[in-house]
Amino acid sequence: MQLLNSFLKHHQTDPELVELIDTLMIACKEIALQLREGELSGVLGVTDNTNIQGETQKKLDVIANEVLKKVLLLNPLVRGIASEEEDDPVFSDHMDGRFLVTFDPLDGSSNIDINVSVGTIFSILEVPRDAGENSVELFLQNGCNQVAAGYVLYGPSAVLALTTGDGVNMFTLAHTGDFLLTHEDVTIPVSTGEFAINMSNYRFWEAPMRQYIDDLIAGSDGPREKNYNMRWIASMVAEVHRILTRGGLFTYPWDAREPAKPGKLRLMYEGNPMSMLIEQAGGLSSTCYSRIMEVEPDNIHQRVSIALGSREEVEALIKYHEKK
Ligand code: P6P
Numbered sequence: 001m002q003l004l005n006s007f008l009k010h011h012q013t014d015p016e017l018v019e020l021i022d023t024l025m026i027a028c029k030e031i032a033l034q035l036r037e038g039e040l041s042g043v044l045g046v047t048d049n050t051n052i053q054g055e056t057q058k059k060l061d062v063i064a065n066e067v068l069k070k071v072l073l074l075n076p077l078v079r080g081i082a083s084e085e086e087d088d089p090v091f092s093d094h095m096d097g098r099f100l101v102t103f104d105p106l107d108g109s110s111n112i113d114i115n116v117s118v119g120t121i122f123s124i125l126e127v128p129r130d131a132g133e134n135s136v137e138l139f140l141q142n143g144c145n146q147v148a149a150g151y152v153l154y155g156p157s158a159v160l161a162l163t164t165g166d167g168v169n170m171f172t173l174a175h176t177g178d179f180l181l182t183h184e185d186v187t188i189p190v191s192t193g194e195f196a197i198n199m200s201n202y203r204f205w206e207a208p209m210r211q212y213i214d215d216l217i218a219g220s221d222g223p224r225e226k227n228y229n230m231r232w233i234a235s236m237v238a239e240v241h242r243i244l245t246r247g248g249l250f251t252y253p254w255d256a257r258e259p260a261k262p263g264k265l266r267l268m269y270e271g272n273p274m275s276m277l278i279e280q281a282g283g284l285s286s287t288c289y290s291r292i293m294e295v296e297p298d299n300i301h302q303r304v305s306i307a308l309g310s311r312e313e314v315e316a317l318i319k320y321h322e323k324k
Helices: 004-010 015-041 059-074 109-114 199-204 207-221 236-246 267-280 311-323
Strands: 046-050 056-058 078-083 099-107 118-126 148-154 158-163 168-173 179-183 194-196 229-231 249-252 284-286 306-309
Touching (some): 004 015, 004 168, 015 148, 059 078, 059 099, 078 267, 099 109, 099 267, 118 267, 148 236, 148 267, 199 207, 207 311, 236 249, 267 284
Parallel strands (some): 078 099
Antiparallel strands (some): 046 056, 099 118, 168 179
């Protein structure tokens, strides 16, 4: 089994990017250990704080955020970080740092207290060449500018899914503390019979989304002429991992509960990194109207409607919205 570090070097990955990924994995290993302890180390449950998203922070949200922030800001390659759990970007002392890292430290954290899979999602950008002083503008780059993206899924096993722009590979955390290559050149099946959506929001969706879901549920009796299965884990990392592993469609579309927001999920540290992984594995990732990685951000915490997964299924969903 090949070690993460030697795999990246063997594939001529930029040595500074390799070093940054190693740093990220130091944090993720610590998070994995804290999660494994669970109730035993008193890290479950909530804090008295609410983050900028308006969500009650879990103890482990804060722990994961602090671990990632600490190790990244100590690395001279890192100019700054942006986190779901931080109101504003946090800059290091390294003004000549080459990279910016955005992350959701513990995605799906509503699942922690029920012992269901959660994950860390990360996206790596380079500081723009013409960058001046530290400002949020340094981060406001579209998803095509990402130099690397990935997640660590803390499930029955801890698995890193990583792309540096040359395909997707997965590495499993061994008891030795090493990430070992376990899935090389991951490719998403072009078609699928499985979709993931939170059905309780049905009445709030746009008509094309309701029609699309109605037709999936109609199965072989309906216009799609095949039966579908449904999943909803309420942990995007777990849903995307399933899709990378066996195909599928995941969507969290715009809904009328908060019509001013384009969607629930965040572009910079959920939509973009997951879209890079999905596209690098041969899938598609869309707002239902346009490619997510081409959305120009104007806010570090901006939200986006997401539909991603098996190419043919995302294309079918987009067609329902074109008819609109
Ligand atoms: P809902 C987790 O909070 C998250 O950001 C994603 O990981 C997940 O797919 C979604 O929200 C779940 O949202 O509305 O079903 O709880």
